Amino acid sequence: MQEMPIILFGVGGVGRALIRQIVANRQFHADEFGLVLHLLALCDRNGAAIELGHGLDDVNLIDLVELKEEGGQLSDHTLGGADHGELATIIDMAGRVGTVVVDCTATEGTVPALLFSRDRQYKIVLANKKPLTTDQEVFNRLTQAGATTENGDITPRNLGHCRWEATVGAGLPIIATLNRLITSGDHVERMAGTFSGTLGYVMTGLQMGERFSEIVGEAHRQGYTEPDPRDDLGGIDVARKALILARGLGWEMELDDVTVEGLYPEEMAHLTIPDFMAALPELDEFFADKVETAAVQGQVLRYAASIEKHSCVVGPVTVDANSPLGRLSGTDNLVEFHSKWYSPSPLVIQGRGAGVEATAAGVLADIIELAHTK
Amino acid sequence: MQEMPIILFGVGGVGRALIRQIVANRQFHADEFGLVLHLLALCDRNGAAIELGHGLDDVNLIDLVELKEEGGQLSDHTLGGADHGELATIIDMAGRVGTVVVDCTATEGTVPALLFSRDRQYKIVLANKKPLTTDQEVFNRLTQAGATTENGDITPRNLGHCRWEATVGAGLPIIATLNRLITSGDHVERMAGTFSGTLGYVMTGLQMGERFSEIVGEAHRQGYTEPDPRDDLGGIDVARKALILARGLGWEMELDDVTVEGLYPEEMAHLTIPDFMAALPELDEFFADKVETAAVQGQVLRYAASIEKHSCVVGPVTVDANSPLGRLSGTDNLVEFHSKWYSPSPLVIQGRGAGVEATAAGVLADIIELAHTK
Numbered sequence: 084m085q086e087m088p089i090i091l092f093g094v095g096g097v098g099r100a101l102i103r104q105i106v107a108n109r110q111f112h113a114d115e116f117g118l119v120l121h122l123l124a125l126c127d128r129n130g131a132a133i134e135l136g137h138g139l140d141d142v143n144l145i146d147l148v149e150l151k152e153e154g155g156q157l158s159d160h161t162l163g164g165a166d167h168g169e170l171a172t173i174i175d176m177a178g179r180v181g182t183v184v185v186d187c188t189a190t191e192g193t194v195p196a197l198l199f200s201r202d203r204q205y206k207i208v209l210a211n212k213k214p215l216t217t218d219q220e221v222f223n224r225l226t227q228a229g230a231t232t233e234n235g236d237i238t239p240r241n242l243g244h245c246r247w248e249a250t251v252g253a254g255l256p257i258i259a260t261l262n263r264l265i266t267s268g269d270h271v272e273r274m275a276g277t278f279s280g281t282l283g284y285v286m287t288g289l290q291m292g293e294r295f296s297e298i299v300g301e302a303h304r305q306g307y308t309e310p311d312p313r314d315d316l317g318g319i320d321v322a323r324k325a326l327i328l329a330r331g332l333g334w335e336m337e338l339d340d341v342t343v344e345g346l347y348p349e350e351m352a353h354l355t356i357p358d359f360m361a362a363l364p365e366l367d368e369f370f371a372d373k374v375e376t377a378a379v380q381g382q383v384l385r386y387a388a389s390i391e392k393h394s395c396v397v398g399p400v401t402v403d404a405n406s407p408l409g410r411l412s413g414t415d416n417l418v419e420f421h422s423k424w425y426s427p428s429p430l431v432i433q434g435r436g437a438g439v440e441a442t443a444a445g446v447l448a449d450i451i452e453l454a455h456t457k
Numbered sequence: 458m459q460e461m462p463i464i465l466f467g468v469g470g471v472g473r474a475l476i477r478q479i480v481a482n483r484q485f486h487a488d489e490f491g492l493v494l495h496l497l498a499l500c501d502r503n504g505a506a507i508e509l510g511h512g513l514d515d516v517n518l519i520d521l522v523e524l525k526e527e528g529g530q531l532s533d534h535t536l537g538g539a540d541h542g543e544l545a546t547i548i549d550m551a552g553r554v555g556t557v558v559v560d561c562t563a564t565e566g567t568v569p570a571l572l573f574s575r576d577r578q579y580k581i582v583l584a585n586k587k588p589l590t591t592d593q594e595v596f597n598r599l600t601q602a603g604a605t606t607e608n609g610d611i612t613p614r615n616l617g618h619c620r621w622e623a624t625v626g627a628g629l630p631i632i633a634t635l636n637r638l639i640t641s642g643d644h645v646e647r648m649a650g651t652f653s654g655t656l657g658y659v660m661t662g663l664q665m666g667e668r669f670s671e672i673v674g675e676a677h678r679q680g681y682t683e684p685d686p687r688d689d690l691g692g693i694d695v696a697r698k699a700l701i702l703a704r705g706l707g708w709e710m711e712l713d714d715v716t717v718e719g720l721y722p723e724e725m726a727h728l729t730i731p732d733f734m735a736a737l738p739e740l741d742e743f744f745a746d747k748v749e750t751a752a753v754q755g756q757v758l759r760y761a762a763s764i765e766k767h768s769c770v771v772g773p774v775t776v777d778a779n780s781p782l783g784r785l786s787g788t789d790n791l792v793e794f795h796s797k798w799y800s801p802s803p804l805v806i807q808g809r810g811a812g813v814e815a816t817a818a819g820v821l822a823d824i825i826e827l828a829h830t831k
Contacts, residue, residue, distance in 0.1 A: 108642035115614050115707075116640070240489050243829030254641070254798060256634045263622075263630055266490070266825035267818040268482035333489075405779075415802050424628060424815045428789050430808035434799050441798045444641040451640035455617030455830045 084117050087454050088138065090124045090177055092170065092196070093188035094157065097210050097249070098125070099148045100443035101187060106141045108447070118454050123177040127151075127188070130158035130165040131173055170196035178205055183453055185446060186211040194221055201225060201244075206456070208449045210249035210442055215330070216323040216338050222330050242266070243456035246449035251324045252278055252416045252436040254445030260432060261331050264422055271332055273391040273421040278324040280414030280437020281308050281315040282386035285346070287412045290383050295370040296363035303360065307414075307437075311356050317345040318386070318397050325388040325395040334393055344398030346386070377401045383409045407431060414438070458491050461828050462512065464498045464551055466544065466570070467562035468531065471584050471623070472499070473522045474817035475561060480515045482821070492828050497551040501562070504532035504539040505547055544570035552579055557827055559820060560585040568595055575599060575618075580830070582823045584623035584816055589704070590697040590712050596704050616640070617830035620823035625698045626652055626790045626810040628819030634806060635705050638796055645706055647765040647795040652698040654788030654811020655682050655689040656760035659720075661786045664757050669744040670737035677734065681788075681811075685730050691719040692760070692771050699762040699769040708767055718772030720760070751775045757783050781805060788812070 089105075091098055105120050112118045121138030124131055125147060132139060132147055139147070139162065147160055157163040174184065174196060184200040184207050186193050191213040198221070200207060207225060209215060215222050226245050248258045264271055277283055284307060288298035299316065302308045308315045322341040329336055351362055374384055382401040385408050389396045402408045411417050416436025419429035435441050463479075465472055479494050486492045495512030498505055499521060506513060506521055513521070513536065521534055531537040548558065548570060558574040558581050560567050565587040572595070574581060581599060583589060589596050600619050622632045638645055651657055658681060662672035673690065676682045682689045696715040703710055725736055748758055756775040759782050763770045776783045785791050790810025793803035809815050 104642055111642055116616075241829075242490075242826070248637075254637075255804065256630055256637055259633060259637065260630045263628075263633065263822040263826075264818075267628070267822040268478055268485055269818055413802070420808075424812075424818050425808050428787070428808060430629065430806075432804075432806055434794075434804035435802060438798075444638075444643055444798050448637040448641040452616070452637075455615075457829060457831055 084113065084119050085454060086119050086121055086137075086181075087450070088121050088123050088177070088179055088182045089450065090126070090174060090182060090184045090200075091122060092126050092184070092186045092193050093211070094125050094127045094147070094151050095187065095189075096439040097442045097446070098127075098187035099151060100439040101185070101446050102144050102148050104440075104443050104447050106144055109141070112451070116451065116454065118451065120450065123182070124173050125157060126170055126173055127157060128190075128192075129156045130163050132157045132160055132163040133173065133177055134162060135177060171199045174200055174203070174205070178203060180204075182206070183208055183450055185209075185450065186214065187443075187446065189213065191217055197225060206453045207245045208446055208453065209245075209247040210446050212250045212320070212323040212327060215247060215250060216326050219330065219335050219337060226330075240265075243453075246453060247327065248449050249442045249445035250327050252418065252432075253280070253438060254441040254443075254448070255416060255418075255432055255434050255436055257328075257418050257432055258331065260420065260430070261328065264420060264424075264430075265332070269425075270423045271420055272423075272426075273389070274328050274332075274418060275387065275389045275391075275421075276418035277385055277387050277408065277411060277416055278418070278436060279315065279321050279386060280416065280435070282318075282321065282346075283411065283414050283416065283436070285316075286383070286385050289370055289374045290412075292374075294364070294367045296367050299363055300360060311359075313345075313347065313352070313359060316347050317352075318343045319345075321386065321388050322395070322397045325390050325397055329390050329393075329395050332390075336393070336395070341395040341397060346399065373399075378404075381405070385409070385411070407433070458487065458493050459828060460555075461492060461494050461824070462497050462551070462553055462556040463494055463824065464500070464548060464556060464558045464574075465496060466500050466558070466560045466567050467585070468499050468501045468521070468525050469561065469563075470813040471816045471820070472501075472561040473525060474813040475559070475820050476518050476522050478814075478817050478821050480518055483515070486825070490825065490828065492825065494824065497556070498547050499531060500544055500547055501531060502564075502566075503530045504537050506531045506534055506537040507547065507551055508536055509551060545573045548574055548577070548579070552577060554578075556580070557582055557824055559583075559824065560588065561817075561820065563587065565591055571599060580827045581619045582820055582827065583619075583621040584820050586624045586694075586697040586701060589621060589624060589701050593704065593709050593711060614639075618827075620827060621701065622823050623816045623819035624701050626792065626806075627654070627812060628815040628817075628822070629790060629792075629806055629808050629810055631702075631792050631806055632705065634794065634804070635702065638794060638798075638804075639706070643799075644797045645794055646797075646800075647763070648702050648792060649761065649763045649765075649795075650792035651759055651761050651782065651785060651790055652792070652810060653689065653695050653760060654790065654809070656692075656695065656720075657785065657788050657790065657810070659690075660757070660759050663744055663748045664786075666748075668738070668741045670741050673737055674734060685733075687719075687721065687726070687733060690721050691726075692717045693719075695760065695762050695771045696769070699764050699771055703764050703767075703769050706764075710767070710769070715769040715771060720773065747773075752778075755779070759783070759785070781807070 124133040158165040532539040
């Protein structure tokens with residue numbers, strides 16, 4: 084049996100789904116791959132639960148997941164504590180050769196711990212977009228991780244060390260595909276598509292004649308949006324995904340270089356969340372008109388990203404109702420790769436691009452891939 | 458720099474495109490991945506060219522490719538010979554730790570050499586469907602390759618050792634996606650789609666009102682079909698791909714278990730190739746009628762495969778002209794994965810599923826992935 088020690092940052096929806104999937108697949112991973120995944124530590128902003136040696140056992144893991152689901156803290160559990168200090172201290176304590184550090188948080192705060200992990204030659208799996216969308220240098224250091232070869236060369240890409248599939252399109256194999264095209268020397272000239280389940284849901288609702296304020300309100304109540312829905316509606320989440328794809332092509336650029344058009348006017352940017360929600364009906368007519376004007380011409384509204392010629396553009400666009408993008412509905416994502424070998428028809432990947440289970444499955448597939456890498 | 462020794466079986470269209478791509482990307486692979494791919498031996502049915510040590514240099518590689526393109530034999534080259542004997546002898550002579558054996562032939566004849574390579578713990582990349590569609594046991598041994606763990610356990614899957622992306626859908630990431638879904642514990646309930654660029658071309662031609670005999674004749678002249686077009690028209694090539702996908706799910710089945718409906722009647726099975734081509738016009742009316750009947754109901758004819766509930770069914774089907782499959786045209790392939798996390802909407806991958814360059818690129822991506830595995 085190959086043992087795979089794991090340290091998990093983030094025990095929110097995706098982190099908890101991942102823990103449940105690891106437990107549910109334990110027998111399968113042992114039987115099929117000869118692999119045992121040991122969760123040595125779970126960490127979030129309020130504390131950590133750590134069990135060195137063979138990691139937290141399944142009874143305690145499920146206890147901890149349920150504790151969090153009921154609104155408790157890791158530190159409320161007998162194995163938990165609030166006094167473990169910095170993530171780096173936990174990594175230092177728990178990590179050992181072959182450790183995979185998994186980041187399912189949504190904060191830039193993990194960057195120092197990830198770089199620390201990288202310097203220890205630990206492998207890294209990210210569902211968290213923030214570390215890859217802060218400074219270009221951090222992207223480079225994380226994705227080039229383990230970069231020094233025997234004779235001291237630094238190589239820009241080390242696919243044996245870092246995976247970040249779940250940062251774009253949840254579990255859809257978008258990053259894996261991009262990396263395959265790149266390694267084979269194909270030239271990706273353009274990527275385009277929709278990368279937000281939430282905005283897909285909003286656009287489908289508009290198309291069905293629902294009011295903008297009602298759709299957003301409902302999505303907010305159902306937890307489909309970020310706590311502040313502007314984090315979705317402003318397009319910054321899509322911009323981060325576009326930036327990750329652009330950087331994946333080897334382009335050096337920053338988040339500020341992405342052109343973003345959001346779905347609410349600047350003057351609503353500084354309201355409190357309740358005030359913002361209350362002001363949403365003011366936008367209903369604007370969107371209803373937009374959708375109607377498009378419909379007359381056989382078109383529909385989509386929130387799309389285009390990555391081409393060293394620029395990323397993100398915002399609402401009208402597309403033919405009968406085009407692949409126009410036919411997309413609900414939380415499905417779609418991405419087109421236009422390249423030397425995929426021209427004039429692009430390579431297209433389509434499917435659910437949101438949801439904690441699909442996202443966690445993308446993280447788990449990354450972890451298992453890294454079990455086979457040097 | 459990491460050195461990757463490669464032994465290539467098959468210097469036909471895909472093999473030659475692969476050699477050219479390796480040469481063209483040499484600098485890129487060195488700069489970006491710190492990787493050097495050494496082609497130690499090229500082998501085909503008539504001979505081999507072998508250069509131990511650092512492998513064949515680029516001048517000789519391109520010479521050999523051009524020699525083959527002009528109808529010559531490897532043995533005509535100063536580095537070539539017809540007397541190298543069995544593939545196993547060449548592997549024995551040229552192979553060393555970390556060697557990747559790449560099969561771009563279209564024959565079952567490589568199976569003993571592949572199993573020999575596997576027993577030497579060499580890695581294996583297949584574009585050749587035959588070894589994975591002969592006995593289940595051969596599929597298992599090749600894809601479980603390197604199967605023994607430290608304490609002697611045999612694990613059914615060893616994704617660090619064998620890749621076979623280009624056997625289905627050329628360079629499209631179909632096998633990679635299937636393997637990711639499986640490793641993450643998703644349950645794939647159904648796969649469906651079109652896996653033949655050639656039959657896609659035929660179906661698109663029929664839809665545009667061309668005659669069956671003319672389309673097939675033109676495809677044959679252009680080299681889009683196998684030398685005997687019945688190898689495509691009979692559906693056996695699609696059946697092999699369906700079987701590879703089904704076995705990838707862990708289902709144990711043989712090629713005989715696949716239900717196949719071909720595009721020509723049994724009585725044309727035993728004609729010579731010229732007689733078969735001459736008899737094709739007899740089928741024109743049959744297909745014209747079929748297409749017309751479908752068109753009246755807004756449907757089109759497609760050659761599709763369905764892999765579900767431990768059975769594979771391959772044959773012509775009528776689908777809604779406005780469905781994803783119905784909108785597909787030319788040599789594009791499309792595959793849908795219906796699974797626990799991709800339901801009710803499937804995960805869809807679409808794009809060029811044929812052509813030597815796209816196929817070779819799929820092989821090259823596999824090779825580079827294996828550079829990072831244990």
